[in-house]
Amino acid sequence: MQVISVVNRKGGVGKTTLTANLANEIANMGYKTLAVDLDSQADLSKIVRPYQVTKPKKPLPHYQPKYTLEDVVLNQIPLQDAVYKARENLYGLAGSENLTAVVNKKNKLALRKALGRKDAKDFQVVLIDHPPAMNRVAQMGFLATDSVLIVTDPDFFSSDNITQLVEDIKKIKSRPSGKRKKGKGLKIAGILLNRFDTRRNLNEIMREKMDDIFGGMMFPRAVHYNTAIPSSLYYKIMVRELIWYSPVNFQIREAAKELLNRNGLSCQGGVVAK
Ligand SMILES: Nc1ncnc2c1ncn2[C@@H]1O[C@H](COP(=O)(O)OP(=O)(O)OP(=O)(O)O)[C@@H](O)[C@H]1O
Numbered sequence: 235m236q237v238i239s240v241v242n243r244k245g246g247v248g249k250t251t252l253t254a255n256l257a258n259e260i261a262n263m264g265y266k267t268l269a270v271d272l273d274s275q276a277d278l279s280k281i282v283r284p285y286q287v288t289k290p291k292k293p294l295p296h297y298q299p300k301y302t303l304e305d306v307v308l309n310q311i312p313l314q315d316a317v318y319k320a321r322e323n324l325y326g327l328a329g330s331e332n333l334t335a336v337v338n339k340k341n342k343l344a345l346r347k348a349l350g351r352k353d354a355k356d357f358q359v360v361l362i363d364h365p366p367a368m369n370r371v372a373q374m375g376f377l378a379t380d381s382v383l384i385v386t387d388p389d390f391f392s393s394d395n396i397t398q399l400v401e402d403i404k405k406i407k408s409r410p411s412g413k414r415k416k417g418k419g420l421k422i423a424g425i426l427l428n429r430f431d432t433r434r435n436l437n438e439i440m441r442e443k444m445d446d447i448f449g450g451m452m453f454p455r456a457v458h459y460n461t462a463i464p465s466s467l468y469y470k471i472m473v474r475e476l477i478w479y480s481p482v483n484f485q486i487r488e489a490a491k492e493l494l495n496r497n498g499l500s501c502q503g504g505v506v507a508k
């Protein structure tokens with residue numbers, strides 16, 4: 235199992251949208267994938283949700299799963315009961331408004347423990363959608379994580395914010411795995427530039443600046459600004475499920491492949507998922 239946190243302290247950069255769509259791409263490549271919502275806004279399960287209709291003409295109705303991450307933390311509900319199936323190979327663990335209030339020093343290992351239990355072993359890739367903060371809930375996520383994907387926009391302040399974020403993440407210990415009782419320093423899988431607008435000169439300048447500062451940490455291909463993304467959120471579906479084709483489908487798929495590669499996982503498909 236590879237557990238990847240999708241993070242940025244800054245709000246609105248596309249963490250939730252990309253967690254959902256990357257998880258869907260990875261599931262499509264044959265990995266049994268779980269998307270976990272750590273954000274009290276609980277937006278992830280609005281998209282990572284059971285979906286039967288093809289190409290809906292109006293938004294899907296609200297989906298309320300039976301359990302949320304709060305039940306795992308407070309009531310130790312086993313993961314196999316708390317998760318729901320959203321698509322072929324794609325599962326979700328919903329967030330809850332109360333999460334910030336219920337996570338404390340004593341239970342902050344709850345997610346790591348739940349993912350470490352036998353009933354979670356089948357999940358091959360876990361993507362965790364973080365809140366736009368480095369709070370206790372985020373800490374719970376980091377304690378369960380192997381590597382981090384930073385999602386950013388090409389904003390003027392973003393490179394400074396990421397420099398600080400990278401420093402902060404390096405100080406965090408990863409999920410212990412194998413015989414290791416203690417985690418090593420968290421690995422940063424990379425930085426994915428989202429909402430990149432080719433029509434804006436300043437965006438190109440910011441991309442060059444980020445390439446200079448972060449070098450190989452940057453994913454080679456950005457996800458562009460595209461109205462397909464807000465449209466897909468309106469319908470509560472994945473971008474690739476929209477009735478029309480958008481170039482962001484390809485960009486998100488490439489980002490998913492890059493993410494797998496950087497975590498030592500093949501993206502050739504052919505993985506036998508249970
Ligand atoms: N590539 C994109 N092109 C156009 N709009 C985008 C793109 N990515 C995200 N958005 C829009 O930006 C908004 C914020 O996206 P999202 O909720 O995924 O960000 P977030 O980082 O999870 O926010 P928060 O920090 O509040 O949780 C949404 O309205 C979404 O439609």
Ligand SMILES: [Mg+2]
Nearest residue numbers: 249250273277
């Ligand atoms: Mg979000």
